[in-house]
Amino acid sequence: MGGAALAVRDLVAGYGPVSALRDVSIDVPDGAVVTVLGGNGAGKSTLLRAISRTLSFHGGAMTGGSVTLDGRPLDGRGADRVVAAGVSQVPEGRQVFARMTVEDNLRAGALGARGPRTAKAAALRRVHELFPVLAERARQQAGLLSGGEQQMLAVGRALMASPRLLLLDEPSLGLAPLMAARIGDTIREINGQGTSVLLVEQNAALALRLATHAYVLEVGEVTLSGPAAELAASDEVRRRYLGVVDETAADDASRATAAHPVLSRWEDSR
Template sequence: MGGPGLAVQELSVGYGPVRALRQVSLDVPEGAVVTVLGGNGAGKTTLLRAICRTLSFHGGAVTGGTVSLDGRRIDGVPPDRVVAAGISQVPEGRQVFTRMTVADNLRSGALGATGGRVERAAALRRVHELFPVLADRAQQRAGLLSGGEQQMLAVGRALMAGPRMLLLDEPSLGLAPLMAERIAATIREISAQGTSILLVEQNAALALRLASRAYVLEVGEVTLSGPAAELAASDEVRRRYLGVVDEDAAADAERARASHPALTRWKG
């Protein structure tokens, strides 16, 4: 791992009187893949919006704490300056421009990025190497792509800005298992190329395989954190997020059912 990367310290967020995040702290070191786990309503998407400075578009506001990239605070700058600083987000639900072509969707991802024509051409080559189907479908409307192809386009669009830090919001959502694994393989490749990744994901098993460190967010607060392998082995995480039941408890329940069979309905 490299330098300091992304640092979120004591971040609190509200939507009017509703507190959505409460003093959340996490770090994404340079070159790392870090995941945030949690159920619906835990505050995962709000966290990414706070980092990208798009909360105001959704009626939210940061009420405390700081966000820094490589030691420089970015919590007070507009969204376009966050992109210029090197952070891009892939939103939940893909949100591609369905009436625009694949090529135009990708071009839109470079808006606000630093660099000129040479850098944009290099970014496009990288995207096409990662997702050859996007080169093949360049002049096709994005709305005609499959769900998996739209997810590829959403990731490719974010990469067009040449980010050093990529924020992924539920990239496997709504995808068939095979396509989700293809997206996971791409995340590994993007990481191997040197891009840091903050991954928000409900598919805990997938996320814990990809990440080196994990945080569990519940009702706006970090309740667990540590190396991803340790959380994957945690009984609490296995029970709540991986669908694994404690083996001893399951055996006890099975013995109880065998020794006390359920009563059958009386027949008159």
């Protein structure tokens, strides 16, 4: 199974009178992991919804630009046809079918996929190899899984369609650091098996470790882009998304503290 090349050009999208994306252009080369960083309200989820053609389900619409996969247009297709074309999305918040079993959740993920039963059986084996716990909990209701296990199920459900391009919306959200790292390892493994990945993630440190190329969205516009390693070394990205304070500023703060020590009564009240 090979990956797919995605090209988004001058994308404009919004919700009624509210503009969410303005002239956004990004590329996901065949077989690559590309990440989109940005704060809340930057338009990251809107971008993924526009690509997967699910934006209308959220009251939004794409009003300009184009989205192509291997040179073939995705805009204008229904969401089911986008899945059939090889694009699957893992939505923010997991969105598993809580009352359905793990097994039935995975079966639901294969509904839009093309191919014979043997292909679906192979996809299920792949999911169970990536997430053995899903095989162990096959008959359990999805709503009874832990948060990390539900995220595994959400990713596994998307993989049941054997996508060539996987869209991931905040996969580490709400997870403990150890589980977030485990999800990161799985993304790397999925990509290593040939699937292209477009990753939207607020955990910038994790995202930049996984990706080869990165974009920064701010208020619906791309403000920075480049190789992930270069963005990780950027002072602006380090300050705004990695929580790293400029060394000069840190030295200044240390000198200020030495010159003006904190009063003991404030220290006692901490």
